[in-house]
Amino acid sequence: MTRSDPDSCPGVLRLHEAADGPLARIRVPGGQLSPEQLQALAAAAVDLSDGNIELTSRGNVQFRQVRDAAALSEHLTAAGLLPSATHERVRNIIASPLSGRVGGWTDVHPLVPALDAGLRAAPRLAELPGRVLFTLDDGRGDVSGLGGDIGIHALDENTYALLLAGNDTGVRVPPAEAVDLMLAAAHSFLELRDAQWRLHEIPDGRARVTDHLLTARTDLDASGDPIEVVARQDIPIGWLTQHDDKIALGAGVRLGSLPARTAEFIAAIERPILLTPWRSLVITDLDEWPAEQVVRVLAPMGLIFDANSPWLQVSACAGMPGCAKSLTDVRADATAAVDSGRVLPTATTQSPREGLDSTEVIASGRQHWSGCDRRCGRPKGAVTDIIATPDGYTITPAD
The missing domain is CATH 3.90.480.10 (Sulfite Reductase Hemoprotein;Domain 2)
Structure with missing residues (x-):
């Protein structure tokens, strides 16, 4: 390359x-x-x-x-x-x-x-x-x-x-x-x-x-x-x-x-x-x-x-307003997910989803919130991707 x-x-x-x-x-x-x-x-x-x-x-x-x-x-x-x-x-x-x-x-x-x-x-x-x-x-x-x-x-x-x-x-x-x-x-x-x-x-x-x-x-x-x-x-x-x-x-x-x-x-x-x-x-x-x-x-x-804090499972890119490519304020959305109990334990079964409002995002275990499909700052290893798109969030479970 x-x-x-x-x-x-x-x-x-x-x-x-x-x-x-x-x-x-x-x-x-x-x-x-x-x-x-x-x-x-x-x-x-x-x-x-x-x-x-x-x-x-x-x-x-x-x-x-x-x-x-x-x-x-x-x-x-x-x-x-x-x-x-x-x-x-x-x-x-x-x-x-x-x-x-x-x-x-x-x-x-x-x-x-x-x-x-x-x-x-x-x-x-x-x-x-x-x-x-x-x-x-x-x-x-x-x-x-x-x-x-x-x-x-x-x-x-x-x-x-x-x-x-x-x-x-x-x-x-x-x-x-x-x-x-x-x-x-x-x-x-x-x-x-x-x-x-x-x-x-x-x-x-x-x-x-x-x-x-x-x-x-x-x-x-x-x-x-x-x-x-x-x-x-x-x-x-x-x-x-x-x-x-x-x-x-x-x-x-x-x-x-x-x-x-x-x-x-x-x-x-x-x-x-x-x-x-x-x-x-x-x-x-x-x-x-x-x-x-x-x-x-x-x-x-x-x-x-x-x-055991759910905060240790969650990471995020800069999002809005720090990044011009981001479609939303992913840090605010991730914070709301933690505060409202929508970050679930690692063993919870989950399936791919798309077109979600930020309040509908529920994901388990390690997860990275991204304001666009570049997924900047995504950690190494098995991580669930939560990605903002023009049509809402998509969830791709860790492989």
Whole structure:
């Protein structure tokens, strides 16, 4: 597949002109935020955009209706959230959120700054399309199935599998070599691409990049037993006991839109924050009593600590008024469906339907509401599609 148009993925220095105003996307490698950085984002949301921090499916954040792009750039640079003008859009790195704290073979979070630094240190890698995605999975399988271009997946404490275009290559390396191998794969992708935005769009891209790597490094082979990579919705929600007996709190965010005021309260806890690719967040390293107080304060503000909440089943595109292609305000319609109890348990049987008024939409389990048939923001895996058409909503159950 060859694209006919250039990559237009937005950043901070190149905004997207959405229907409701300029949109900025800020990369947050590994979803790792300090309290000070979250406070800086909250302040920017109030002073320079619409007052909300949008969480994305890559653990990044977005601002809508940006009023002063230059001021936003200065603000984010001062907060350490824009360390490179040349490479800002290529820093798309997802890591297993709970790695090193709860479960997993190993802690992949220390690899995030090393990979980020390696990307920024290579001038040519600034040419990577803004949609290229790097994944670091600690072996639990939560992020390897998210459609990354270049990834590693822990098989044990001392071995990583190399994934390309979301599939195993058979190549195995120790942790000390993982970042360098991912960077080498990124260079190989650039050598092979024409106008493609993603590795899977290059004919035989996975095999060809693998061959490049094996030719460059004769000590490598691709003889590892293949691992199965599947898409999972693995949202860490609620009370999570860490390996060190501290508490991590996983919190869902309704439709991924975090009000700046709520973000200020989270920042005031003064603990590291992790953004997840499921548009949620994790507040880490808490003692038990403070964790209880956090839930009591933040749950009434709209954060979701209940793993059975229907809000965790629902996602939506921007819809009206943010997107000119949308036929309706899908976020308002999805919210009404949750509030009125029309989001049913996963096991409920459902059939395809069409021509529905928004109040007639009743769907079960994971569901994505789209304002048009492009289905922007649709998560990976089995998802029921609820799509607006000129004749009303259609429902296509998950396969």
